[in-house]
Amino acid sequence: MSSLRLHPKFGVNPTIPACFWCGKDKNEVALLGAAYKDEAPMRLVIDYDPCETCKGQMAQGVTLIEVSETKSDTRPAIKTSPDIYPTGAFAVIRPEAVENIFGENSEAILKHKRAFVEVGVLQRILPRPENPEA
Secondary structure (H helix, E strand, C coil): CCCCCCCCCCCCCCCEEECCCHHHHCCCECHHHHHHHCCCCCCCCCCCCCHHHHHHHHCCCCCEEEEEECCCCCCCCCCCCCEEEEEEEEEEECCCCCHHHHHHHHHHHHHEEEEEEEEEEEHCCCCCCCCCCC
């Protein structure tokens, strides 16, 4: 069992975890203690685990996660070798669409139910609203 080192000024240093994907509160409390060098903000993204709503959406098909190789000072890599950092954009597509989009790579994507895509790919493959100003 690990122990929590208390922050010398802020004690347990609590925060409400926010979902990285949608920004909404996760209805949890995280005790950061000295792991966070300053006073923890009221809300903070602390991991890439989706909230229950996003998890439900992601379970409906194959999740395409937009990533960049641009290093982030505020977020760890979601995958290493090479290091890639999620932008926060994602889309869920039907499994039937995976083969049309990814061809021979579709088997591994269907097995893992997710794929990392470069910035701009989601904009190219997803339909645009007919009236974006509505």
